[in-house]
Amino acid sequence: MSLLSSKFEEIKEKNKSINAYITFSDLLENNPDGKLSGKTIAIKDTISTAGLRTTCASKMLENYVPPFDAHVVSLVKKQGATILGKANCDEFAMGSSTEHSAFGATHNPHDHERVPGGSSGGSAAAVAGNLADIALGSDTGGSIRCPASFCGIVGLKPTYGLVSRYGLVAYGNSLEQIGPMAKNVYDCALLLECISDYDRRDATCVNGKNINYTESLNDDISGLKIAVPREFFGNGTDPEVEKSVKNTIDKLVSEGAIVEEINIESIKYSLAAYYIIAMSEASSNLARFDGLRYGLHSGKSKDWNELFSNNRKSGFGFEVKRRIMLGTFALSSGYFDEYYIKAQKVRSLITNDFKKIFSKFDAIIGPTMPTLPFKLGEKLTDPLSMYMSDVDTVSANLAGIPSISVPCGYSDKLPIGIQIMSSHFNEKTILNIGNKIEQIRGFDIE
Amino acid sequence: MADKKIIDAKKYSELSKIELSTQEMEILNEQFPDILEYFDLLSQADTSENIDTQTLSNVFRDDIPADSIADKILDVVPEKKDRFVKGPRMM
Numbered sequence: 001m002s003l004l005s006s007k008f009e010e011i012k013e014k015n016k017s018i019n020a021y022i023t024f025s026d027l028l029e030n031n032p033d034g035k036l037s038g039k040t041i042a043i044k045d046t047i048s049t050a051g052l053r054t055t056c057a058s059k060m061l062e063n064y065v066p067p068f069d070a071h072v073v074s075l076v077k078k079q080g081a082t083i084l085g086k087a088n089c090d091e092f093a094m095g096s097s098t099e100h101s102a103f104g105a106t107h108n109p110h111d112h113e114r115v116p117g118g119s120s121g122g123s124a125a126a127v128a129g130n131l132a133d134i135a136l137g138s139d140t141g142g143s144i145r146c147p148a149s150f151c152g153i154v155g156l157k158p159t160y161g162l163v164s165r166y167g168l169v170a171y172g173n174s175l176e177q178i179g180p181m182a183k184n185v186y187d188c189a190l191l192l193e194c195i196s197d198y199d200r201r202d203a204t205c206v207n208g209k210n211i212n213y214t215e216s217l218n219d220d221i222s223g224l225k226i227a228v229p230r231e232f233f234g235n236g237t238d239p240e241v242e243k244s245v246k247n248t249i250d251k252l253v254s255e256g257a258i259v260e261e262i263n264i265e266s267i268k269y270s271l272a273a274y275y276i277i278a279m280s281e282a283s284s285n286l287a288r289f290d291g292l293r294y295g296l297h298s299g300k301s302k303d304w305n306e307l308f309s310n311n312r313k314s315g316f317g318f319e320v321k322r323r324i325m326l327g328t329f330a331l332s333s334g335y336f337d338e339y340y341i342k343a344q345k346v347r348s349l350i351t352n353d354f355k356k357i358f359s360k361f362d363a364i365i366g367p368t369m370p371t372l373p374f375k376l377g378e379k380l381t382d383p384l385s386m387y388m389s390d391v392d393t394v395s396a397n398l399a400g401i402p403s404i405s406v407p408c409g410y411s412d413k414l415p416i417g418i419q420i421m422s423s424h425f426n427e428k429t430i431l432n433i434g435n436k437i438e439q440i441r442g443f444d445i446e
Numbered sequence: 447m448a449d450k451k452i453i454d455a456k457k458y459s460e461l462s463k464i465e466l467s468t469q470e471m472e473i474l475n476e477q478f479p480d481i482l483e484y485f486d487l488l489s490q491a492d493t494s495e496n497i498d499t500q501t502l503s504n505v506f507r508d509d510i511p512a513d514s515i516a517d518k519i520l521d522v523v524p525e526k527k528d529r530f531v532k533g534p535r536m537m
Contacts, residue, residue: 067518203505269491276485283462290463293531297524304534305463313465321466322474325458326481332461339485345493384480 034079057101060315070167088122117147142393149368149417160400164199222256232366244409274394276343283327368417
């Protein structure tokens with residue numbers, strides 16, 4: 001333990017330049033032996049940890065200490081992982097760059113002037129920057145895969161319902177999943193295995209679908225049919241990203257995969273549908289933050305209307321306020337059918353299109369992000385430009401299908417991620433393809 | 447080109463119960479039309495087919511008592527009296 005303690009001091013020191021962590025654990029717990037023994041883990045700060053401050057990167061919960069562990073936290077403790085602390089993120093998981101945090105932005109370990117991606121940017125930076133072996137993030141519209149791509153690590157969004165959301169502070173509860181982040185596919189598979197245990201406290205958790213992901217991990221992809229949608233290489237795609245991803249796809253073909261370019265017409269509506277649904281759900285899920293039972297309480301006031309409005313004014317950051325208001329609008333009388341219901345119908349269209357594709361193909365591949373990691377501050381004044389970063393990731397959340405991002409190359413030392421999706425509960429296929437990519441891509445992750 | 451939609455930031459700040467500064471309202475009033483214009487892309491999607499969006503069913507657990515964390519929950523309540531959460535006046 002003394003070796004870990006001195007390493008812990010080094011990590012705290014190194015964190016000052018990256019700001020991956022909001023809170024460090026007071027005590028490094030000696031958890032029982034298990035699959036994760038000897039591994040240090042960072043937990044995204046939207047995931048509840050009993051006795052350890054959980055802020056969701058918000059002033060609203062600046063001093064909140066949860067009275068319970070999230071299901072996934074009790075599982076990683078049971079398997080012997082050592083929790084080092086709570087990782088920085090965009091406030092209430094709303095963002096793609098970890099710049100919308102009340103505790104300062106996280107810096108990309110590959111280039112400190114660039115974003116690590118978001119919203120699980122602290123988790124990704126902790127792993128990439130050697131401040132943790134593995135991490136847990138959450139993914140509502142790409143929030144695990146985006147920072148995994150930008151930080152050059154592996155991140156997986158499980159099938160909706162595979163991992164319990166009990167203890168995850170809700171943002172878009174029909175879209176999000178907690179998922180593993182690690183330097184390699186094996187560790188990702190191992191962590192997924194540990195956290196995918198059924199939990200009846202989450203009514204959306206599905207029983208009996210998890211498997212032993214490390215045992216099923218192999219690198220045999222010959223004969224696998226892979227679809228490459230042209231829509232994932234849209235106008236905003238950086239040529240370097242396109243080149244790296246297509247080179248990797250060519251390598252998969254040399255290894256026996258059968259690749260075919262396709263069109264998915266409905267994908268062009270996915271970003272709009274995602275944001276309407278996510279913001280609508282956010283407006284409802286964040287209504288609980290009124291300062292009465294927990295969180296920021298700004299003091300006495302005339303009546304409930306004034307108290308709530310005042311607490312929320314002081315507690316929420318601007319991006320959160322923007323999304324709650326847009327969600328309130330989309331759900332309001334006169335606009336509900338045109339926006340919320342329409343978005344849900346488009347969501348069904350997209351889900352059905354994916355089902356048709358997976359009846360013929362084993363997987364879908366494309367870039368995780370359309371660009372290289374951008375500079376801190378670059379997209380802050382143009383929210384729509386920030387939202388557009390999610391264009392390749394949101395469709396997996398709408399359809400509830402599993403998706404992984406695996407590092408496939410670099411451009412000027414900036415990481416590029418390739419995204420692999422498959423049908424519901426087919427994490428095995430995306431892990432295997434990811435495993436193969438690790439072998440053939442021509443570089444290792446330090 | 448169609449007129450850009452306007453969202454009245456003041457109206458929705460009241461509905462969301464979030465008080466906004468004048469500056470915040472100005473910024474949002476400026477940004478909302480562009481965002482809404484993007485959302486309006488959905489109007490081009492053909493959803494005329496009868497799409498079933500209600501695919502959920504209820505999940506229940508057995509009514510079995512378990513350990514309570516009520517004391518721990520009360521610990522984080524900012525203002526309380528005995529085991530009650532103190533709230534603001536309603537009127």
